[in-house]
Amino acid sequence: MFELFKEKASALMAEVYSFKNRKEALEFIKGFIKENTSSEDKKSVVWYDTWFLDGERKEDLLADLPQITFEFTPEIASQAKIGINEVDGAIAESGSLIEVSNHIQKRLVSSLPEIHIAILPKSRIFPDLKTALRSFNLTNTPYVTLISGPSRTADIERVLTIGVHGPERVIIVCVENL
Amino acid sequence: MLKEEIKKALEHPVISKALTNFYEAYVVAREKAYTGLDFEEIRNEIVRVKSYAAEHFDELIKKFTEQATKRGAKVFYTKDPKEVINYVLEVAKAHNVKTIVKSKSMATEEIHLNKHLQEAGIAVYETDLGEWIIQLAGQRPSHMVLPAIHLTRYEVSDIFTKKVDAVEPDIKKMVKFARKNLRDKFLKADLGITGANIAVAETGSIVIFTNEGNARLVLTLPKVHIAVVGIEKLVDKLEDIDPIVKALPRNATAQPITTYVSFITGKREHWDGTKKEVHIILFDNGRSEMAKDPVFKEALQCIRCASCLNVCPVFRLISGLVFGRVYTGGIGTILTVWTEGLKATKDIQNLCIQCGNCVKICPGKINIPDLILEIRRRLAEEEGLPLKVKAIYSVVNNRKLFHTALRMASKLQKPFKQGPFIRHLPLAFAELTQERSLPAIADKPFRDQVKKIKQPEGKEKVAFFAGCLIDFAYPEIGEALVKLLNRAGIRVIFPQEQTCCGAPALYNGVMDVAANNMLQNLKALEQENPDFILSACPTCTLVLKKKGLLALRNQKVSPELIAKAEKMAEKVIDASYFIHKLIKEGRITFSKPLEEEFTYHDPCHLKRSLNIWQEPRESLQKAGLKLKEMFESDICCGMGGSYSLKFPEISVKILERKLKNIQDTGANLVCTDCPGCIMQIRGGADKKGLAFKVKHSLEVLAERL
Ligand code: SF4
Ligand code: SF4
Numbered sequence: 001m002f003e004l005f006k007e008k009a010s011a012l013m014a015e016v017y018s019f020k021n022r023k024e025a026l027e028f029i030k031g032f033i034k035e036n037t038s039s040e041d042k043k044s045v046v047w048y049d050t051w052f053l054d055g056e057r058k059e060d061l062l063a064d065l066p067q068i069t070f071e072f073t074p075e076i077a078s079q080a081k082i083g084i085n086e087v088d089g090a091i092a093e094s095g096s097l098i099e100v101s102n103h104i105q106k107r108l109v110s111s112l113p114e115i116h117i118a119i120l121p122k123s124r125i126f127p128d129l130k131t132a133l134r135s136f137n138l139t140n141t142p143y144v145t146l147i148s149g150p151s152r153t154a155d156i157e158r159v160l161t162i163g164v165h166g167p168e169r170v171i172i173v174c175v176e177n178l
Numbered sequence: 179m180l181k182e183e184i185k186k187a188l189e190h191p192v193i194s195k196a197l198t199n200f201y202e203a204y205v206v207a208r209e210k211a212y213t214g215l216d217f218e219e220i221r222n223e224i225v226r227v228k229s230y231a232a233e234h235f236d237e238l239i240k241k242f243t244e245q246a247t248k249r250g251a252k253v254f255y256t257k258d259p260k261e262v263i264n265y266v267l268e269v270a271k272a273h274n275v276k277t278i279v280k281s282k283s284m285a286t287e288e289i290h291l292n293k294h295l296q297e298a299g300i301a302v303y304e305t306d307l308g309e310w311i312i313q314l315a316g317q318r319p320s321h322m323v324l325p326a327i328h329l330t331r332y333e334v335s336d337i338f339t340k341k342v343d344a345v346e347p348d349i350k351k352m353v354k355f356a357r358k359n360l361r362d363k364f365l366k367a368d369l370g371i372t373g374a375n376i377a378v379a380e381t382g383s384i385v386i387f388t389n390e391g392n393a394r395l396v397l398t399l400p401k402v403h404i405a406v407v408g409i410e411k412l413v414d415k416l417e418d419i420d421p422i423v424k425a426l427p428r429n430a431t432a433q434p435i436t437t438y439v440s441f442i443t444g445k446r447e448h449w450d451g452t453k454k455e456v457h458i459i460l461f462d463n464g465r466s467e468m469a470k471d472p473v474f475k476e477a478l479q480c481i482r483c484a485s486c487l488n489v490c491p492v493f494r495l496i497s498g499l500v501f502g503r504v505y506t507g508g509i510g511t512i513l514t515v516w517t518e519g520l521k522a523t524k525d526i527q528n529l530c531i532q533c534g535n536c537v538k539i540c541p542g543k544i545n546i547p548d549l550i551l552e553i554r555r556r557l558a559e560e561e562g563l564p565l566k567v568k569a570i571y572s573v574v575n576n577r578k579l580f581h582t583a584l585r586m587a588s589k590l591q592k593p594f595k596q597g598p599f600i601r602h603l604p605l606a607f608a609e610l611t612q613e614r615s616l617p618a619i620a621d622k623p624f625r626d627q628v629k630k631i632k633q634p635e636g637k638e639k640v641a642f643f644a645g646c647l648i649d650f651a652y653p654e655i656g657e658a659l660v661k662l663l664n665r666a667g668i669r670v671i672f673p674q675e676q677t678c679c680g681a682p683a684l685y686n687g688v689m690d691v692a693a694n695n696m697l698q699n700l701k702a703l704e705q706e707n708p709d710f711i712l713s714a715c716p717t718c719t720l721v722l723k724k725k726g727l728l729a730l731r732n733q734k735v736s737p738e739l740i741a742k743a744e745k746m747a748e749k750v751i752d753a754s755y756f757i758h759k760l761i762k763e764g765r766i767t768f769s770k771p772l773e774e775e776f777t778y779h780d781p782c783h784l785k786r787s788l789n790i791w792q793e794p795r796e797s798l799q800k801a802g803l804k805l806k807e808m809f810e811s812d813i814c815c816g817m818g819g820s821y822s823l824k825f826p827e828i829s830v831k832i833l834e835r836k837l838k839n840i841q842d843t844g845a846n847l848v849c850t851d852c853p854g855c856i857m858q859i860r861g862g863a864d865k866k867g868l869a870f871k872v873k874h875s876l877e878v879l880a881e882r883l
Contacts, residue, residue, distance in 0.1 A: 008434075011434075012434075012435070012437075073449065074365055074398075074399055074449055075365060078361055078365060094434060094435040095434075095435075096435060096439075102447075103447075104398060104446070104447055104448065104449045105449070107394070107398050108398065108449070111391060111394045111395060111398060112395075129420055129423060130417060130420050133416055133417065133419075133420075134417075138381050138383055138416060138441060138443050139245075139249070139381050139382075139443060141441075141443060142249070142442065142443050142444050142445065142446035142447075143397070143398075143440070143441070143442060143443075143446050144440070144441040144443075145394065145438055145439065145440045145441070146435070146438070146439040146440075147437070147438060148434075148435045148436070148437050148438075148439075149437055150437070151389070151390055151391035151437060151438075152389050152390065152437055153307045153308075153353060153389060153390045154324075154431070155306070155307040155308035155311070155324070155325070155326055156307070156308075156311075156326065156329075156331055156334050156349050156352060156353070157196070157330060157331055157349065158196070158199070158200050158203075158324070158327065159349050161349055161350055161353045163353070163354075163357070164307055164353050164356065164357055164390040164391065164392075165305065165357060165360065165361075165364075165390045165391040165392040165394075165395055166390070166391025166394065166395075166437070166438070167391075
């Protein structure tokens with residue numbers, strides 16, 4: 001299932017990485033942040049975290065990477081280069097992520113910054129839309145989005161251009177053992 | 179007026195080139211996007227889901243309202259466009275709204291909402307890139323999904339520079355420019371307005387598709403959200419969205435999935451911790467009336483993918499700009515009947531050439547040409563026909579008069595005739611011969627010539643229905659058919675009382691004349707009780723076999739006559755099919771299988787209405803010819819019966835493309851099975867002095883016996 005998901009998501013220009021455990025995934029994310037932002041650039045990384053960093057000392061992370069902020073307004077998220085959140089599932093058939101956001105902050109990080117890093121538990125990849133829809137109780141969830149690759153437009157001369165209103169890069173960090 | 183708009187569009191330096199380039203890439207990419215999926219299965223599902231919804235609007239509106247209200251949204255249903263405007267204005271007032279961001283919503287365009295909001299002093303920003311460009315330029319969208327396809331990067335850069343700020347004509351830079359400028363508006367806006375692609379009754383959810391991500395920001399950033407949703411967007415169950423999620427992006431832009439598919443269910447929180455206000459306006463504007471119409475309810479199966487526009491040979495020349503309405507193209511014409519009234523479609527409904535190219539691609543399985551025909555019929559009924567048209571049909575309605583007129587025309591044409599063609603006509607008729615020569619009317623119609631052919635005595639006998647063009651312009655096609663049938667030992671009878679098949683009247687909505695033609699032919703053809711009735715013109719075949727029955731039913735002729743007509747219809751076969759069968763059975767063989775290259779043009783009605791396309795190719799190959807397929811062999815040649823008289827400027831443009839596609843094959847012979855297509859293609863080739871021959875397949879086959 002992961003292979004199919006990876007193939008489909010990559011075809012949509014998402015970048016898919018897979019890690020054995022949380023630690024490896026975190027190392028990758030840290031490295032990515034270092035490579036793409038500078039520690040001088042305050043608040044250039046907005047992170048909406050609910051479980052991924054459980055057990056980590058956020059203070060240490062912030063000391064290492066002061067450009068991260070866990071609290072932000074839409075204006076801040078709009079200025080940020082990278083937004084990080086956990087997504088709730090994925091669809092192999094179409095290469096889509098499923099983002100269930102009860103919390104608006106979760107949505108801000110995936111819609112406003114230039115790069116979206118989505119943390120995806122490998123066990124949450126569904127074969128198709130129908131199965132996925134069955135396992136999400138939409139009636140309890142005010143906002144769900146299927147995200148399939150970066151934001152795109154072809155409105156000028158039909159030339160495909162990436163990154164119009166949403167992120168221009170979508171990095172999917174798939175974690176196996178949680 | 180329409181004619182001027184057409185002229186402007188045809189002379190436009192970008193429109194048809196951009197639409198044609200897009201179309202060519204689209205056809206291939208769409209095919210690829212469907213690999214591994216069964217399009218027929220998906221569209222059957224869509225038809226099931228959408229037609230169920232249309233039959234249960236009242237129930238679904240109630241269910242949706244209950245479910246969405248329970249979850250904190252405010253739902254308002256109305257039939258009246260004015261009430262939508264007032265509702266939005268009131269919400270805006272209550273929240274002291276200064277700035278609105280919008281993501282694309284056709285329903286709001288139907289009621290010109292932006293205009294009303296701006297008049298109330300509110301700034302409204304369209305945020306879909308194409309829509310924003312169009313809004314800044316103060317223009318109309320040229321295409322439902324590609325609103326700015328008629329503009330070049332240079333024009334877009336001009337528009338931006340004039341209306342917003344200076345930017346180079348570099349696409350990447352202009353996209354960034356839009357991101358930056360609109361981001362500001364998103365963050366400041368007090369109200370977000372969206373449409374919806376689907377509304378799910380079971381959960382009270384609305385589903386919105388965007389590629390750019392603008393709808394997500396419209397939904398997320400302002401404190402108040404209003405969705406204006408046409409009730410045709412309703413489906414019953416959540417799982418009903420599956421076929422739409424699959425087909426919409428594939429058919430619209432050949433993408434496997436739209437980048438963002440957002441589900442909104444009830445009230446959600448605002449970023450400052452307060453609750454957001456969510457209003458959903460379920461908008462009717464004629465849709466529930468449409469659902470009650472036995473013919474037009476089919477159009478509620480539309481998912482607004484615009485693929486019917488992409489593949490329409492007329493639309494890709496003139497774009498949506500010519501239509502001057504919110505909804506454009508064939509489906510737009512149909513929707514306009516309900517949003518603006520039948521009369522509003524009076525001119526634009528003529529633009530459909532009835533080629534049927536849209537039918538095979540429509541994920542809602544809507545028969546657009548048939549519905550347009552119904553518009554024509556209703557218009558003719560309600561508005562009556564112009565006097566000139568009436569006079570013509572009163573002649574066609576009377577066989578003797580009609581045939582006498584044709585014989586007279588044969589004598590009158592003398593001064594203009596050059597060989598088999600009329601190349602120029604004087605004054606008022608000149609337009610007809612500007613880009614294509616017309617066939618001269620034969621000195622002796624087929625009905626006279628056939629009397630001299632000695633028929634075999636065999637048991638089998640078929641009746642030949644010639645149709646006007648073969649009878650009076652191309653009798654040699656009739657002779658070829660007789661020769662082929664005789665070779666197989668089949669006797670051909672030609673009932674002299676046969677007349678025009680009724681297609682010209684039928685395709686112009688004049689049902690009484692069409693029904694009358696049908697009855698005359700029925701009487702003539704059944705007299706000698708033939709085994710089969712053959713026609714070598716697919717339009718005649720289609721009328722005798724299917725469409726004419728509709729005309730009879732429409733005119734409420736007696737059930738006995740209809741039963742008789744149905745029995746006759748069963749015997750009607752297109753000659754191309756029948757001859758192929760005889761060849762396959764070895765009853766026709768070729769003693770002169772001359773090797774020659776040919777290319778084949780598929781007549782619209784033969785391929786898409788009668789599903790015959792392999793047969794004539796096989797017959798010709800059996801006769802020793804070598805097939806060189808042309809690009810777009812099944813795209814219309816631009817003839818369309820009287821269409822070429824109504825819109826010669828469009829007809830000729832379609833023809834030019836066909837001629838080029840033929841030339842590109844390098845073949846010196848193009849075969850087809852429709853005298854109308856022959857008239858069009860031969861006429862165009864003669865005018866342009868092109869060397870290839872245009873022949874009916876039957877002629878080519880008969881030459882090789
Ligand atoms: S009529 Fe069919 S093809 Fe045209 S927009 Fe509607 S669903 Fe698409
Ligand atoms: S039938 Fe042909 S001309 Fe008419 S709307 Fe469809 S594609 Fe266009």
